[in-house]
Amino acid sequence: MISLLDALMERLDRFAERSARTMAKTNGRRSFLAKTGALVVGGGLLPLLPFDRTFGQAHAATPVTDGDAVSCEYWRYCALDGNLCSACGGSLTQCPPGSEASKVSWVGTCRNPNDNKDYLVSYNDCCGKPICDNSPFCLKSVGERPGYRMGLHNDINWCMANASKGYHCTVALLVGLAE
């Protein structure tokens, strides 16, 4: 795992450094922006990060039998900072209709009180609509870290890599067992 991570981070670093050198060679700020903007969205970073494209096709929402998915106290929400998609027309694993799933996410490690196992939970934001303040706003920060550990950070808009950057709400997917 560590070598994988290192490889990905190195590629990220190389990408960012290449962008900087490209900039130094261009004449105007605008041409620089246009060029690196296209790189980021089109060819550089995003193909590494898309949760929604990785795991495949649509399926029915996960039925919730192990707690109250519209309460901030639900176990999966142990590091969730945001409004609940499950109470905003989506579910634990579905963005509400008409929103966009974030291409990147932060991850929490939450203990399921039903089996006493620790799960890795991916908190993806759903994007491109007003913040869903019809649904509960939750703030839990178990294992949360500042932005120097970006993948564990929950104070930032994770719609940052999407075309539509308005924050709508947050889902909580189980993506791994933390053994």
Next chain:
Amino acid sequence: MISLLDALMERLDRFAERSARTMAKTNGRRSFLAKTGALVVGGGLLPLLPFDRTFGQAHAATPVTDGDAVSCEYWRYCALDGNLCSACGGSLTQCPPGSEASKVSWVGTCRNPNDNKDYLVSYNDCCGKPICDNSPFCLKSVGERPGYRMGLHNDINWCMANASKGYHCTVALLVGLAE
């Protein structure tokens, strides 16, 4: 007074009708919009309506000795629907720094409990900033009327005739005695 009013209203009507005829002669929607937009802002309606240009130069804020100008219960606010400029960096007669005074306004008739006289109060909006929800939101509707009597209507954004149309807060000027 009535003949003056009639004259003004007639001019308003003629202006609106002329715009409509102009439109019928143009080819595309865009050219129509450009033309009538310019008319409205530049030559037609606004010179009739600017309170701020009418009464002249800046002066100190009216000191308030007859009540609490930051309370919704203050007598001048009898038909005010909005946030108080007097609690938002302005005063009863001053828009807060950096905002624009509305060019048009609605008018209420409020009784001053100190002299038992009825005053005409012009409720101008201040414009071009976010709604000032740091200050109290008040809703009083003495003498208020629906939009078919526009000059008495308080459910509309009176920044409508300004360049910057964001509603910030509302002032309450005494502009006449209602004898």
Next chain:
Amino acid sequence: MVQLDKLALCAVLAVVAAPAMAQQADFKPETLTVKETIDPGPNVLVYQQEWKGAGSIAVFGKDDLAFKGLMASGSMGQMLVSPDGKTAYSQSTFMKRITYGDIEHVVQVYDVAKLTPVKEVSLPAKAAMTLGYQPMFQASADGKFLYVQNGTPAASVTVVDVAKGSVTAEIPTPGCWGIYPSAAGAYKFSTICGTGIFQTYAVTADGAPAGKTDSARIFDVNSDPIFISGVRVGGDLLFASFNGTLYRLSDAEAAVKTVETIKITDGVDGKWAPGGYAMMGYAEKAGVLFVAMHPDAGNGSHKNPAEEIWAYDLKAKKILSRSAVEHVASFAISADEAPVLFGLTEDPKMIRYTSDPKAGFALTKTGEAKVTGFPFVAQVTP
């Protein structure tokens, strides 16, 4: 903790990491999707107006108030919903710097099932930026044209051809306010004027203005002003005055005509009067009018939220029931034989009331949901 954090970072960076994690144990990672359409069934749509940002149309299940999601709109907007509930429209304001700078007035057309905007139409930047009132944003009976109330403060109406996605006309309506499209027949809309008359503006099949007709004086603007929130009763229009007079009007002919006037508060103590924003709803099947009422009415009380909602029999001309309600400022009702009423309060929240036909359509609270912003317009869909 070191190992966990590394795993977490891998998960974020995805693609290669995910299969690796799946191997860890007998665990299947969940998949992230976007729900394609809202759950089926009748809805209540509420316009959640904002004055310094994005307003929205909130969709709730009619039966259980389950929140189905929202559609994004702009500032100081209005909402309109097609009779079949499948299409929604908003008209709102966008500025370059949200509260200042270059302004756009835009109509957005939404696919309600998908909660998605499917079309935009740019308008002349003259639309009335008012609190939510249905007569500010209307459609022709067949849905071909949208009518947008302008106020600069000069009043006019922008006509939009929805299919073409373009503006066909701006019709000056000086001194008049509110848009009441004809329920049938040729394209036209009526409007309430400050002289107490109604004017009716004909519109051609191409959306062009085709002349106007004045009514006789309908109401006294000084002694008995009417609210602009009217309802359809049969083919007629019905308005209430600040004093509790109902004006039943026919717009079937070229000019609006009075059918009858009814005083609903006669014989009732306590100075009750209608009040609020959308303060009336007519249940066609039952022939019953619901009206939001407040006591101790006087100059300036006409926006007081309801303390009671009255069920009024328009044929028998009598009050069937008076139900105490929580400060309802606007409401919408369903088309059922036992109408369901959705009240909007200034807290703000939405309260669901069922009515009992056997008890004079008395209301019972059966639900409550959070709404946001300034919610003054709601519509129930099939």
Next chain:
Amino acid sequence: MVQLDKLALCAVLAVVAAPAMAQQADFKPETLTVKETIDPGPNVLVYQQEWKGAGSIAVFGKDDLAFKGLMASGSMGQMLVSPDGKTAYSQSTFMKRITYGDIEHVVQVYDVAKLTPVKEVSLPAKAAMTLGYQPMFQASADGKFLYVQNGTPAASVTVVDVAKGSVTAEIPTPGCWGIYPSAAGAYKFSTICGTGIFQTYAVTADGAPAGKTDSARIFDVNSDPIFISGVRVGGDLLFASFNGTLYRLSDAEAAVKTVETIKITDGVDGKWAPGGYAMMGYAEKAGVLFVAMHPDAGNGSHKNPAEEIWAYDLKAKKILSRSAVEHVASFAISADEAPVLFGLTEDPKMIRYTSDPKAGFALTKTGEAKVTGFPFVAQVTP
């Protein structure tokens, strides 16, 4: 009533009507003006962050919390204030449809006295859209350059030349977060990295990147993670860890170095720890550090608002006082010998506390004001 209404309409239509009214009686109509500048005196500026509309910078009088007005900003923004309090900056997001569509990241420069934006600088649309944190938006000590934290999620820093109103560089800072400009000397800034080191990036006088220097490992990211909200103590930087360790660092040389570490909770019962967003303030004249503390600390409690604010003597290394406060999530302090502390709560509101040097700088609540949105950043000005 007829006459009154006519008068009212005249007043609205103005120009000719106004003198006519003035003749009516011994009455002088009041004049509408725009106040030119805010009342003089020291202020507290608060960034009122919004996520679906226009955020703003609110200005309060330092002494009485009198609300002096606000400056308009965009969504998900940050605030920065010049040391003299005369100029404010915001960095925020504007989208074509407020929450979707074409995006602009913009720096706005304000004249605080006039509460007016005087300049805009367009940024690469990469700025970190985070809750309010001062290290997300910083300036060089002389104010020539602004530094904007980017996160796409790749981290970088955009350098803005304020006078030129243009971007001079985007400096990649992979894996690092927060901007800590040098307090003196050549242009450079340090940043905290996920490996527990700091990196220091040099910037030329033209705002171009000029190389970076790694520090030795400063803290253990797993066992003792630090908050990004640091403060200046003398020429040094001071950070707190989730566990209550203070890291005093020097950024005077090319690489950041540890000066000392101090554990402020040693010998205190109740598992107290620092928590919140801007959870520290250093009163230079008094040599006292204020820290927002909560009890029963554990995994995930690091954003808990304060139940006490501790005054800590950095020289003597002892707690001078512990003051109970209302759930303060962020605070700012004045430069006075008896510092005034402005706490921001999640209600949200701002609470003013004075400190008493004779009582170990214990705090007393002396005022309260309403704030809006998500207010996590405040600054006191001279």
